[in-house]
Amino acid sequence: MDKVSLTVPSNPLVGTWSMLDWYNVDTDGQKHYPLGRNATGYISYSSDGFVFVHLMAADRQLYVENDPFGGAATEDSMAMKSQITYAGPYAYTKDQVTHHVTHASCPNWVGTDQIRDITFDGDRLILSAGDATFQGKSVTAYVIWERAVQPASPDKPI
Numbered sequence: 001m002d003k004v005s006l007t008v009p010s011n012p013l014v015g016t017w018s019m020l021d022w023y024n025v026d027t028d029g030q031k032h033y034p035l036g037r038n039a040t041g042y043i044s045y046s047s048d049g050f051v052f053v054h055l056m057a058a059d060r061q062l063y064v065e066n067d068p069f070g071g072a073a074t075e076d077s078m079a080m081k082s083q084i085t086y087a088g089p090y091a092y093t094k095d096q097v098t099h100h101v102t103h104a105s106c107p108n109w110v111g112t113d114q115i116r117d118i119t120f121d122g123d124r125l126i127l128s129a130g131d132a133t134f135q136g137k138s139v140t141a142y143v144i145w146e147r148a149v150q151p152a153s154p155d156k157p158i
Contacts, residue, residue, distance in 0.1 A: 011092055013045040013118075017125055017145035019055060024132070024139035034134050035082065042148060043127075051090040051099050055143075056083035080105065086114070094118075097127070123147065 019041035024032045033039065041055035060082045063071045071079060086109055088102035099114040116127040125145040132141045 011045075011047070012120065013090075013092055013097060013125070014047050016042055016044040016148040018042060018148040019143060020124070020146055021144040022055060022142070024134050024137070024141045026137045026139050032135070032137070032139070035084075041143075043143075043145060045090065045092075045097075049089050049091075050087065051097075052087045053099075054083065054085045 019039065022033065022035065022039055022041070024034060026032065035055060035057040038058035039055060040058060041053070044052045046052075061075070061078050063075050063079070065071075084105055086099065086101050086104035086106070089100045091098045091100070095118055097116050097118055099116065101109045101112050101114055104110050114129070116129050119126040119128070123146060127143045127145070129141045132139050134141065
């Protein structure tokens, strides 16, 4: 991976993006929302060549106890299936980005390359992946992003 090319200002991916929409289109042309229509998430591309992704369903079920390792099996299952996270180095070209996954909520993704086609539509970033498998179906996944903006807080100046 050529780290020099990742630090130049010409890499339009660098920064943090907020998810606007994620849907999958199956081979019959049907649109599906794996985490629901109100899912949220971030993807962050660092200038030193790493990507961090977290997507989650809105209104996730809370654990009975406030302990991330104390959930019952059903709570753990619901928590796992209501979010996706992964991270690792990335390689950017004009039309594609390859996420070299080193950490992931889905253990099968560790050690894989997640290849995304890139489209810019105004100030929006669209990442798509053809021939993906989600919920037992072969789909093309589309995730639409906009640049993240930190909300103003009366307690914390920006």
